[in-house]
Amino acid sequence: MTLLERLKLETGPAHERIETAMDLDRRIATRDGYRDLLIRFYGFHAAWEEAAGAAAPDRDFFERRCKTRLLARDLAALGLEEDEIIRLPQCDPLMPLHSSAAVLGSMYVVEGSTLGGAIIAREVERRLGLDAGTGCAYFRSYGRDIAAMWKQFGSVLLEASSPDTDDVVVATARETFGVMHDWLCEAP
Numbered sequence: 596m597t598l599l600e601r602l603k604l605e606t607g608p609a610h611e612r613i614e615t616a617m618d619l620d621r622r623i624a625t626r627d628g629y630r631d632l633l634i635r636f637y638g639f640h641a642a643w644e645e646a647a648g649a650a651a652p653d654r655d656f657f658e659r660r661c662k663t664r665l666l667a668r669d670l671a672a673l674g675l676e677e678d679e680i681i682r683l684p685q686c687d688p689l690m691p692l693h694s695s696a697a698v699l700g701s702m703y704v705v706e707g708s709t710l711g712g713a714i715i716a717r718e719v720e721r722r723l724g725l726d727a728g729t730g731c732a733y734f735r736s737y738g739r740d741i742a743a744m745w746k747q748f749g750s751v752l753l754e755a756s757s758p759d760t761d762d763v764v765v766a767t768a769r770e771t772f773g774v775m776h777d778w779l780c781e782a783p
C-alpha cells in the first residue's frame with residue numbers, strides 16, 4: 596500500500612466525522628453563518644501556516660498553497676475591516692509540527708480539503724450567489740488547477756515516503772483532523 600492509500604484508509608473515519616459535524620447545510624444557509632464559518636477557517640489557517648511554514652520541506656511549494664490570503668479577501672468582501680481580520684482568534688493548540696514529515700502529514704489534510712472545497716463552493720454560489728471575487732475565493736482555492744495541485748502534492752508526498760517517517764506522517768494527519776474538528780465544529 597502506498598503512503599497516500601494508507602492515509603486515505605486510516606483517516607477515512609476522521610473525514611466522515613468532520614464532514615458530518617461541520618453541519619454545512621445550516622452554516623452556509625445564510626450570509627452571516629457563512630461569514631462565521633470563514634472566520635473559523637481563517638483562525639485555523641493563519642495559525643497553521645505560521646507554524647507549518649517554519650518546518651516546511653520546501654518554502655516555495657508551501658507558499659504557493661497558502662490559503663489565509665484567500666480567507667482575508669473573502670472576509671473583506673463580506674464586510675470585515677482589515678484590522679478586525681488580523682485580530683480574529685487563532686487556533687491553539689495546534690498539532691506538533693516539528694519535522695518535514697509532520698508538515699507533510701498535516702498538509703495532506705489541508706490540501707485534501709480543497710477537494711471538498713470545490714463542492715462547497717458550488718453550493719455557496721447556488722445558495723448565496725458568491726463567487727471567487729465576491730466572497731468565495733477560499734473554497735474555490737486553486738480553481739481549475741485543483742486536480743493538478745492535488746496530484747502534484749501526492750507526488751511530493753510519495754517521494755518523501757520512507758519506513759522511518761511514514762508513521763509520523765499518518766499520525767500527524769490524524770491529529771490535524773482532530774484539531775480541525777474541534778476548532779471548526781465546536782465553535783462557541
Ligand code: HEM
Pocket residue numbers: 599602603610613614617619703704705706707708709710711712714715772775779
Ligand atoms: C475541514 C473539513 C474537511 C477536511 C479537512 C477534508 C479533508 C479531505 C482529505 C484529506 C481528502 C483527500 C482524501 C484522499 O486521500 O483522497 C478529501 C477528499 C474529499 N473530500 Fe474532504 N475534507 C473536509 C470536508 C469535506 C466536506 C464538507 C465535503 C463534502 C461537501 C468533502 C468532500 C470531499 C470529497 C468529495 C473528496 C474527494 C474524494 C475522492 O476523490 O476520493 N470534504 N477531503
